[in-house]
Amino acid sequence: MAAMKGFFVMLALALVFAGVSRPSFAYERPPARKNLFVPLAKDLGPDSPQQVHISLAGQDKMRITWITDNSTPATVKYGTSSGVYDSSASGSVSSYKYVWYESGEIHDVVIGPLKPNNVYYYRCGLDSSPEFSFKTAPAEFPIKFAVSGDLGQTDWTSSTLDHIEKSNYDVLLLPGDLSYADLNQPLWDSFGRLVEPLASKRPWMVTQGNHEIEKIPLIHKQPFTAYNARWRMPYEQSGSDSNLYYSFEVAGVHVIMLGSYTDFDPNSTQYIWLQTDLKNVDRSRTPWLIVLIHAPWYNSNHAHQGETESVDMKKDMEDLLYQARVDVVFAGHIHAYERFIRVYKDQADNCGPVYINIGDGGNREGLATDYIEPQPKISVFREASFGHGELEVVNATHAQWSWHRNDDDEAVLGDLIWLTSLPSDPNCRV
Numbered sequence: 184m185a186a187m188k189g190f191f192v193m194l195a196l197a198l199v200f201a202g203v204s205r206p207s208f209a210y211e212r213p214p215a216r217k218n219l220f221v222p223l224a225k226d227l228g229p230d231s232p233q234q235v236h237i238s239l240a241g242q243d244k245m246r247i248t249w250i251t252d253n254s255t256p257a258t259v260k261y262g263t264s265s266g267v268y269d270s271s272a273s274g275s276v277s278s279y280k281y282v283w284y285e286s287g288e289i290h291d292v293v294i295g296p297l298k299p300n301n302v303y304y305y306r307c308g309l310d311s312s313p314e315f316s317f318k319t320a321p322a323e324f325p326i327k328f329a330v331s332g333d334l335g336q337t338d339w340t341s342s343t344l345d346h347i348e349k350s351n352y353d354v355l356l357l358p359g360d361l362s363y364a365d366l367n368q369p370l371w372d373s374f375g376r377l378v379e380p381l382a383s384k385r386p387w388m389v390t391q392g393n394h395e396i397e398k399i400p401l402i403h404k405q406p407f408t409a410y411n412a413r414w415r416m417p418y419e420q421s422g423s424d425s426n427l428y429y430s431f432e433v434a435g436v437h438v439i440m441l442g443s444y445t446d447f448d449p450n451s452t453q454y455i456w457l458q459t460d461l462k463n464v465d466r467s468r469t470p471w472l473i474v475l476i477h478a479p480w481y482n483s484n485h486a487h488q489g490e491t492e493s494v495d496m497k498k499d500m501e502d503l504l505y506q507a508r509v510d511v512v513f514a515g516h517i518h519a520y521e522r523f524i525r526v527y528k529d530q531a532d533n534c535g536p537v538y539i540n541i542g543d544g545g546n547r548e549g550l551a552t553d554y555i556e557p558q559p560k561i562s563v564f565r566e567a568s569f570g571h572g573e574l575e576v577v578n579a580t581h582a583q584w585s586w587h588r589n590d591d592d593e594a595v596l597g598d599l600i601w602l603t604s605l606p607s608d609p610n611c612r613v
């Protein structure tokens with residue numbers, strides 16, 4: 184009996200080692216996984232700040248967001264030395280109802296002015312709360328963005344987050360589909376707790392996906408209730424009237440977050456706002472111009488082909504982005520990675536944006552593995568694996584884009600390319 188047990192242990196070890204040493208080209212696509220178990224709020228205590236996350240809120244300001252079960256002050260104390268809080272700011276508290284669910288108290292405090300590229304220590308609410316810390320983004324190049332869409336909250340998500348944490352990024356860009364709560368509101372809370380270790384340390388800048396809509400006919404008519412309440416972005420600062428589309432500038436990069444699931448036709452407030460925002464971009468101040476959407480305009484995966492959010496939004500807005508010489512458009516929605524060359528109206532065009540689909544964060548729906556064959560000429564890299572992207576903007580003209588596959592627990596480099604900004608190309612002057 185013991186010998187049998189020993190044999191099976193040896194066999195299991197042999198399989199583990201075979202797995203570790205297997206060559207990367209033999210990577211087997213993992214199946215979807217169930218949601219992770221993330222501790223319930225009450226384990227942390229009703230006064231304890233939870234789901235802490237931060238976001239850029241103007242040139243030298245940071246928004247701190249957190250939730251408590253009990254009523255606690257919307258105050259943040261902060262400073263540049265641990266335990267020494269020589270500054271303090273107050274903000275607002277809100278909550279929302281969703282069918283029979285009632286959210287905790289959502290605290291929202293904007294702090295600053297802050298110095299660039301500095302570590303700040305902060306405490307939310309009561310003096311008994313634990314200390315958190317974050318690093319502000321640099322004021323100048325280089326700056327590194329982590330990019331990851333369609334995250335969810337599975338074991339795969341957890342791998343992706345581990346890899347992103349190790350990437351030494353400055354700002355995270357998320358092109359939609361965050362929690363996959365899908366009406367089940369406590370899953371927004373567990374998602375908040377899952378991402379807190381990262382999102383409390385670096386600004387997370389997000390836009391919405393279809394999983395954020397959460398409308399129920401007759402019962403809950405207001406779309407984006409949880410998303411807007413929990414993930415407030417700096418839309419007022421960019422002259423937008425909606426949390427669903429906005430822009431911000433950081434270290435010489437102008438980033439525009441668009442909403443695939445709100446009006447985008449030429450009469451819409453989003454379209455008119457986008458026109459104005461693009462007009463105000465000054466490429467001598469921000470040589471790089473990046474756009475994020477959820478539903479991709481270019482996609483050679485069978486998943487989500489022909490959806491209006493993709494087809495009509497592209498028809499309505501592609502000209503605007505092309506004429507403004509947008510450098511890169513990131514999208515999510517497709518649970519796989521795909522990179523296109525510079526494109527305009529389905530044709531290769533040296534002055535068009537590079538389109539990148541990065542919806543492979545690791546949600547429970549699993550991978551989109553079914554591709555249109557043959558691969559279109561404008562699509563140069565596609566792979567249905569979970570992973571994340573990194574955009575390191577080195578200077579005004581050069582940036583390096585890399586995609587890292589989750590080879591289970593290892594981040595393995597899959598795709599790497601140098602990009603040059605469009606204003607630096609004499610044929611593509613704005």
Ligand SMILES: *[C@@H]1O[C@H](CO)[C@@H](O)[C@H](O)[C@H]1NC(C)=O
Nearest residue numbers: 446447448449450451454499
């Ligand atoms: C925009 O509004 C004008 C005037 O109200 C109307 O004629 C036109 O059809 C609208 N266009 C779209 C795309 O909705």
Ligand SMILES: *[C@@H]1O[C@H](CO)[C@@H](O)[C@H](O)[C@H]1NC(C)=O
Nearest residue numbers: 576577578579580581582601
């Ligand atoms: C920008 O970075 C690239 C890549 O490292 C380098 O080759 C180039 O010389 C840099 N440009 C300037 C103006 O420093």
Ligand SMILES: [Fe+2]
Nearest residue numbers: 360392393516
């Ligand atoms: Fe989606």
